[in-house]
Amino acid sequence: MKCSDIQFDLTFYADGTLSEQESLAVASHLEVCPLCRQAHSEYRELSAGLRSMRRPDLSFALKNKINEAVRTELLNARGISTSKNSDIRQWLEMQLMPYSVGVLASLLIGMTFLTMMFSGRPIISRGETAKSGDSTIMLASNRAPYSEMTGLDVISPTDFARSRMDFAAESPSVNPQGALIALTKSLVRGGMKDDEVVVVADVFSNGLARVSEVVEPSHNSQAILDLEKALQSDPAFAPFVPAKFETRPESVRVVLKFQSVNVSTRERRNRRL
Known part of the structure; x- marks a missing residue:
């Protein structure tokens, strides 16, 4: 080397x-x-x-300058971090929080509205529709098929059946929008005066019915024919509420009685005068 x-x-x-x-x-x-x-x-x-060799001692002025420089650097670094935190806090308060609260409120209102909308509608499965014997029954309208004659709104079949749930097993609920109600109105406006009709009918699960026996016929033979036609009318205007909306058997025998009574109001008017 x-x-x-x-x-x-x-x-x-x-x-x-x-x-x-x-x-x-x-x-x-x-x-x-x-x-x-x-x-x-x-x-x-x-x-x-x-x-x-001995290390040289720093003067008092130099020490103060060094301390002041270090303090200034620390304050500057803390000010930068503080400004960043304030910017983030301002963004959260002014932008993120209002939008988040608005979105959550909109979702809550929408879900509440949908829940209230669909809570009263019965859920009908395909199996229940097949058991009813006829899948063409439509009872979802809010007006009767002949409501144009009276101009009045009527209760829906589901609401009426729900109000009679305690008695549905003994007597089926009449469809307030069905052909039987329309028939009674036409009989009252027709030629049935001080007359009555009593029949025994079998009500089926799909809401339709069939006259099994005429107990007391009407003076008007056309009334019985109209009654049979109304009981076996279009399933969309079934005279009774289907069994799937109630807790009744699939076939129930009932007695129907139609009676028309004329009441004179002349005496009351004369008394008032």
Whole structure:
């Protein structure tokens, strides 16, 4: 190894920072080279002198300047983080929170409205529709099929059946929008005066019925024919509410009585006059 190869390693060797292999190489060269040993000793004396020197004391003014500079840097860093936090807080308060509250309120109102809308509608499965015998029964309208004659709204079949749920097992509910109600109105407006009709009818699960026996016929033979036609009319205007809306058997026998009575109001009017 030449002297020029270890000139840069002498200082590190004097400080003891070389690796073990490099230290062995430098030590083997120092044993045979007096010049390098002299340089090594000078480096060691210089290093020892530097270690023994006293550190200079900082002046009071310099310490104050350093402290002020450090304090300024810390305040600047804290101000940047504070401004970021204030921006985030302002964005949350002015943009995110109002929109979130509005969206949640809209969803809550919409779900409440839909729940109220569909809570009163009966859920009818396909199996129940097949058991009813006829899947073409439609009782969802809010007006009777002949409501144009009176101009008045009537109760829906489902609401009427729900109000009579305690008596449905004994007597089926009349469909307030069915052909039987329309028939009674036509009989009252027709030629049935001080007359009555009593029949026994079998009411089926789909709301239609059939006259099984005429107990007391009417003076008007057409009234019985109209009654049979009304009981077996279009399933869309069934005279009775279907059994699936009530807790009654699929077939029920009932007694129907239609009576028309003329009441004179002339005496009452004369008394008032």
